[in-house]
Amino acid sequence: MILSQTFYSRPTRQVAQDLLGQILVHETPHGKAAGRIVEVEAYLPKNDPGCHASRGMTPRNRVMFGQAGRAYVYFCYGNHYLFNVVTEKEGVPGAVLIRALEPVEGSGLMAQRRGRPDTGDRGLTNGPGKLAQALGIVKEHNGARLWKKPVYLQKARREENIGVTTRIGITEGSELPLRFYLEGNPYLSVKPGADRPSPGKRKKLRPPRSL
């Protein structure tokens, strides 16, 4: 059964935790690729400086302000697409970043898309950029309706407990406990305990690009 549009139109933190254990699916002419969601991060409408929408609407983040249950896909670091689910009521910007999957179906297709040998399943979908590539998610999926094919979520039951830490890779709002994951799952993007709050110093200096 596919998760309905109303599933997403709720407070972001609640949707984030309920997404754990659900199956993310993408069907294409090349086949079907699916993975179980094991790690997510919530980005909130209010009091969250780490959220793209925290400084108002821009051309990039406009789908976050729209209907819940749409995909928010954007290009990051010049190399990767990141896949989010839009939450909250229409007009209220919120989203959940999908950070890691446990492959369920089509791991051969995923490995092919990743351009890497299928050395077991680890490394295929244990990171937000990796899973988007493995599922064939590209910028054209921005704004896609997730309550119908070809990109959708398959309802499933969760058995594991939920763990909470701070979010990965952001500079502002890095203190907030908004990263949720399935405890003990081997497909997480970072190992448990490797994400302790780092004491300052996050900016890298780079040499000037040109003269």
Added chain:
DNA sequence: AGAATGATCCTCT
């Protein structure tokens, strides 16, 4: 118009 930045990943040591 020009420059800095970023919800990352890969390679090499």
Added chain:
DNA sequence: GAGGATCATTCTC
């Protein structure tokens, strides 16, 4: 564990 790749978006002048 550290550093480079790489470019669209956003900010600043």
